Amino acid sequence: MSKKTPDFVSTTNACKLCRPLGAVLAFRGVAGAVPYLHGSQGCATYMRRYIISHFNEPIDIASSSLGEKNAIYGGGANLKMGLKNVTAKYRPELIGIATTCLTETIGDDLHQLLGEYRREFLAGDQSDPLLVRVSTPSYAGSHMEGFHGAVRALVEQLVDADAAEAGLATDKEQAGPVINLLPGLVSPADLRLLKEIMAEFQLSATILPDISETLDGPALDDYPLIPQGGTEICAIRRMGRAEASIEFGRTLPEPLSAAGWLASKHGVECHRLGLPLGLRETDRFLALLADLTNTGPLAAGARLRDSQLRDSRSSLPPFQAAARGRLLDAMVDGHKYLAGKQAVVYGEEDLVVGLVSLLAECGVRTVLCASGGKSGKLAAAVKEVAADLLPELPEVEEDCDFFDIAARARQLKPDLLIGHSKGYSLARELGIPLIRVGFPIHDRLGGQRILHLGYQGAQQLFDTIVNTVIARKQDDSPVGYSYM
Amino acid sequence: MEATALEARQKQIWCKDDNPMVMDCDKDSLAGAVSQRACVFCGSRVVLYPIADALHLVHGPIGCAVYTWDIRGALSSGPELHRLSFSTDMQERDVIFGGEKKLYRALVELIDRHAPAAAFVYSTCIVGIIGDDLEAVCRQVSAEKGIPVLPVQSEGFKGNKRAGYQAACLAMRRLVGTGDTAGISPYSINILGDFNLAGELWLIRDYFARMGVEVVANITGDGRVADIQRAHGAALNVVQCSGATMDLATMMKEDFGIPVIKVSYFGIEDMAAALYAVADFFKQEPAIMARTKELVREELATLLPELEQYRRDLQGKKAAIYVGGAFKAFSLVKAFRTIGMEVVMVGSQTGTAEDYQELADITDPGTIIVDDSNPLELASFLRDKKVDLFVGGVKERPIAYKLGVAFCDHNHERKEILAGFAGMLNFAREVHASVMSPIWRLLPRRAA
Ligand code: SF4
Ligand code: SF4
Numbered sequence: 001m002s003k004k005t006p007d008f009v010s011t012t013n014a015c016k017l018c019r020p021l022g023a024v025l026a027f028r029g030v031a032g033a034v035p036y037l038h039g040s041q042g043c044a045t046y047m048r049r050y051i052i053s054h055f056n057e058p059i060d061i062a063s064s065s066l067g068e069k070n071a072i073y074g075g076g077a078n079l080k081m082g083l084k085n086v087t088a089k090y091r092p093e094l095i096g097i098a099t100t101c102l103t104e105t106i107g108d109d110l111h112q113l114l115g116e117y118r119r120e121f122l123a124g125d126q127s128d129p130l131l132v133r134v135s136t137p138s139y140a141g142s143h144m145e146g147f148h149g150a151v152r153a154l155v156e157q158l159v160d161a162d163a164a165e166a167g168l169a170t171d172k173e174q175a176g177p178v179i180n181l182l183p184g185l186v187s188p189a190d191l192r193l194l195k196e197i198m199a200e201f202q203l204s205a206t207i208l209p210d211i212s213e214t215l216d217g218p219a220l221d222d223y224p225l226i227p228q229g230g231t232e233i234c235a236i237r238r239m240g241r242a243e244a245s246i247e248f249g250r251t252l253p254e255p256l257s258a259a260g261w262l263a264s265k266h267g268v269e270c271h272r273l274g275l276p277l278g279l280r281e282t283d284r285f286l287a288l289l290a291d292l293t294n295t296g297p298l299a300a301g302a303r304l305r306d307s308q309l310r311d312s313r314s315s316l317p318p319f320q321a322a323a324r325g326r327l328l329d330a331m332v333d334g335h336k337y338l339a340g341k342q343a344v345v346y347g348e349e350d351l352v353v354g355l356v357s358l359l360a361e362c363g364v365r366t367v368l369c370a371s372g373g374k375s376g377k378l379a380a381a382v383k384e385v386a387a388d389l390l391p392e393l394p395e396v397e398e399d400c401d402f403f404d405i406a407a408r409a410r411q412l413k414p415d416l417l418i419g420h421s422k423g424y425s426l427a428r429e430l431g432i433p434l435i436r437v438g439f440p441i442h443d444r445l446g447g448q449r450i451l452h453l454g455y456q457g458a459q460q461l462f463d464t465i466v467n468t469v470i471a472r473k474q475d476d477s478p479v480g481y482s483y484m
Numbered sequence: 485m486e487a488t489a490l491e492a493r494q495k496q497i498w499c500k501d502d503n504p505m506v507m508d509c510d511k512d513s514l515a516g517a518v519s520q521r522a523c524v525f526c527g528s529r530v531v532l533y534p535i536a537d538a539l540h541l542v543h544g545p546i547g548c549a550v551y552t553w554d555i556r557g558a559l560s561s562g563p564e565l566h567r568l569s570f571s572t573d574m575q576e577r578d579v580i581f582g583g584e585k586k587l588y589r590a591l592v593e594l595i596d597r598h599a600p601a602a603a604f605v606y607s608t609c610i611v612g613i614i615g616d617d618l619e620a621v622c623r624q625v626s627a628e629k630g631i632p633v634l635p636v637q638s639e640g641f642k643g644n645k646r647a648g649y650q651a652a653c654l655a656m657r658r659l660v661g662t663g664d665t666a667g668i669s670p671y672s673i674n675i676l677g678d679f680n681l682a683g684e685l686w687l688i689r690d691y692f693a694r695m696g697v698e699v700v701a702n703i704t705g706d707g708r709v710a711d712i713q714r715a716h717g718a719a720l721n722v723v724q725c726s727g728a729t730m731d732l733a734t735m736m737k738e739d740f741g742i743p744v745i746k747v748s749y750f751g752i753e754d755m756a757a758a759l760y761a762v763a764d765f766f767k768q769e770p771a772i773m774a775r776t777k778e779l780v781r782e783e784l785a786t787l788l789p790e791l792e793q794y795r796r797d798l799q800g801k802k803a804a805i806y807v808g809g810a811f812k813a814f815s816l817v818k819a820f821r822t823i824g825m826e827v828v829m830v831g832s833q834t835g836t837a838e839d840y841q842e843l844a845d846i847t848d849p850g851t852i853i854v855d856d857s858n859p860l861e862l863a864s865f866l867r868d869k870k871v872d873l874f875v876g877g878v879k880e881r882p883i884a885y886k887l888g889v890a891f892c893d894h895n896h897e898r899k900e901i902l903a904g905f906a907g908m909l910n911f912a913r914e915v916h917a918s919v920m921s922p923i924w925r926l927l928p929r930r931a932a
Binding site: 018 | 490492512513514515516517518519520521522523524525526541544545546547548549550551552553554555567568569570571572573574575576578579586589590591593594608609610612613614640641642643644858859860863864866867878879881882883885886887888927928929
């Protein structure tokens with residue numbers, strides 16, 4: 001659990017990003033929203049660059065562009081001018097405002113400033129954009145805290161306060177029962193799969209946030225003011241009336257849990273699962289969906305017809321059952337190539353947990369799990385998903401950077417490195433392959449189309465991993481076998 | 485155009501016509517306008533980053549350091565310390581109680597670990613607010629470790645990138661003049677303002693070597709601390725790019741009386757002019773000019789016929805330019821002429837009034853000139869002017885691609901040499917590769 005190098009105070013090649021970046025990604029997943037940073041110009045521009053380099057999509061992040069005077073006297077005036085200008089130009093339905101280290105340090109009170117702004121500049125009617133704010137000082141959390149914080153802020157500030165009573169019955173009849181799905185930071189490809197899965201279970205879902213289109217859009221003939229897609233605001237408003245919430249993230253801190261808030265404030269049943277990555281984590285997710293469909297309060301309305309069930313033991317819809325079967329079959333076909341292989345896995349904590357789980361299932365031993373995050377929950381989560389399959393639990397390091405990871409990896413001599421593209425220099429140094437997953441992928445095309453989740457995602461990752469190992473063996477072989 | 489530009493920005497956009505140019509620039513970015521600009525820190529980091537044997541420690545929260553980790557293609561022929569991202573990763577307690585102790589410990593630790601020739605310590609926004617005394621910490625560590633430890637006053641909010649260039653130059657000024665200048669040739673120069681992207685500096689150095697001119701210090705491409713320390717021994721400062729290192733050249737003129745010439749290495753005309761200007765400066769040694777003429781002749785003899793094939797295809801295509809500093813835009817306008825293309829829009833993040841006047845002088849009527857633009861404006865220019873190719877950096881790329889416009893990366897991330905004579909050919913090749921792709925004909929913009 002502890003940092004391998006506890007005496008070091010400097011950070012070299014961080015394994016985390018700054019907090020507002022996560023908030024920006026979450027806000028980008030809301031329909032009609034423009035992300036806005038209350039801070040100086042540099043932060044917004046750097047984050048745009050960073051995000052663009054992964055998604056190859058435009059992402060406009062507005063900024064208060066604070067200058068020296070504002071830093072001394074407060075950024076209120078610039079905030080208001082910025083919001084006015086963004087509203088005039090983008091005509092957004094919502095502006096997602098995240099603070100930065102600078103405005104947190106000078107102590108700008110967003111709540112108060114936005115109250116003033118509303119009084120001074122907004123008409124108080126439909127034409128006003130909604131203003132959602134989140135506090136994201138990077139000196140107290142990484143991009144994942146920023147991401148979850150923004151999701152929670154959206155829910156806290158948008159879900160109708162009085163909806164619990166008023167209009168509950170009528171609304172339910174109109175819209176049908178809905179599940180809230182809070183997936184965390186996953187790829188557009190993952191989100192598209194999650195939608196398919198929900199549809200197969202005949203569940204309507206509000207997925208928040210949804211970057212599946214906003215950060216993986218089509219070629220256009222006009223530059224969109226705001227890209228198509230994202231979670232509809234009216235759907236967010238209704239989240240307090242959902243049947244249940246499913247939130248991915250075994251390490252997600254409770255105070256940042258949107259599902260937790262919906263449970264405590266609106267009595268929406270909360271199901272916290274790990275990212276459905278690998279066979280068994282996906283099983284758990286789909287079992288829950290089956291439960292919600294067949295035995296839950298939705299049963300009457302949305303029970304799967306018997307013919308759609310494969311057998312009595314499996315409550316999976318046919319496509320999922322087939323995908324699961326193929327995955328298992330493939331894992332059998334490939335198990336020998338991976339036997340005894342060792343991996344170092346790094347990145348966001350919940351992604352690491354899912355990857356360790358998948359790797360354990362296919363016989364790869366993770367020797368080191370590393371993250372720049374520090375939830376304090378990583379070791380326990382890793383144990384939970386993989387202990388029964390692994391002869392020995394991996395070392396787990398939270399709050400570490402690539403200096404720490406490299407130092408350990410040199411001793412552990414793994415066969416594979418698995419994580420985002422910032423591990424490339426280490427993979428190169430160690431002379432081992434890097435399997436690219438998660439965010440960011442800055443040295444390959446199509447990071448947003450990497451599928452991680454579900455049986456399909458596990459299948460793709462498995463194929464990639466096993467073929468990487470086989471290719472390495474083939475290239476290194478003096479014979480050069482042309483068969484496996 | 486009016487529809488997409490905010491009223492407060494109208495004065496920073498000008499369309500060349502018969503009237504004299506009136507244009508605002510050098511203003512703080514408009515709040516909420518999604519400027520393409522970065523910050524003071526970014527400017528300092530760009531300039532100092534290529535000094536490969538120095539430690540570059542970013543004092544601040546993690547983001548400022550992490551976004552500048554190995555993102556520029558500034559190559560080194562030796563040490564590669566500059567490719568690592570060092571940060572103090574300030575936490576809440578540092579913000580509350582001050583970050584000086586942490587900075588001190590981080591510096592000592594990193595200097596012990598890497599034994600750098602010098603250390604640069606960058607100040608970021610919140611450091612400026614909480615008031616850490618960088619100067620004092622740097623002085624103490626410098627005394628203890630016996631290497632120069634230089635504070636860079638680059639708080640992000642204290643202006644734009646240009647202020648960052650100046651902060652970087654002020655830090656380097658402390659190095660210049662501290663080294664031994666024995667043995668430096670009277671025909672010697674410093675190369676300022678080339679960052680050795682993709683190895684460009686090596687190409688330029690080769691030209692000067694062929695001319696018989698000694699290069700004392702590269703500032704800062706493939707830079708070394710010891711070279712900068714003896715840079716005052718050079719006879720001439722050859723400065724590329726209007727903003728980045730001009731301040732240092734001016735300081736060196738004040739401090740050591742070293743004359744300055746401004747050059748550009750992009751495009752045939754400017755590249756040749758740069759070499760001739762240096763040769764002319766050393767006219768007491770006529771052999772240099774003779775060798776320079778020979779060099780240019782040789783290079784052009786191979787280059788021009790090769791360029792011709794690209795020019796045939798590209799003739800009459802329209803280009804738009806949006807770059808950080810305006811000086812690069814001048815060269816690009818000329819380079820596009822060389823390959824037969826027409827520039828219909830040109831802008832920069834941080835140009836000055838003189839820069840824009842010069843752009844107005846060298847461009848054709850109807851050309852849009854813009855200062856500190858943003859995605860919506862740029863997209864509307866691309867569309868209205870029916871642009872075939874956009875030149876810019878990473879942030880401009882998705883704007884072009886989304887609209888189905890070809891793109892050429894002319895920023896710090898590029899991996900192709902675009903400077904020098906060989907660079908002109910690469911430039912033509914890259915422009916050609918993108919403009920002539922069949923993909924554009926399949927996209928909505930053309931299909932419509
Ligand atoms: S100041 Fe904070 S918000 Fe801005 S880039 Fe740095 S870490 Fe991120
Ligand atoms: S905090 Fe300041 S120095 Fe850092 S990126 Fe933002 S504007 Fe630049």
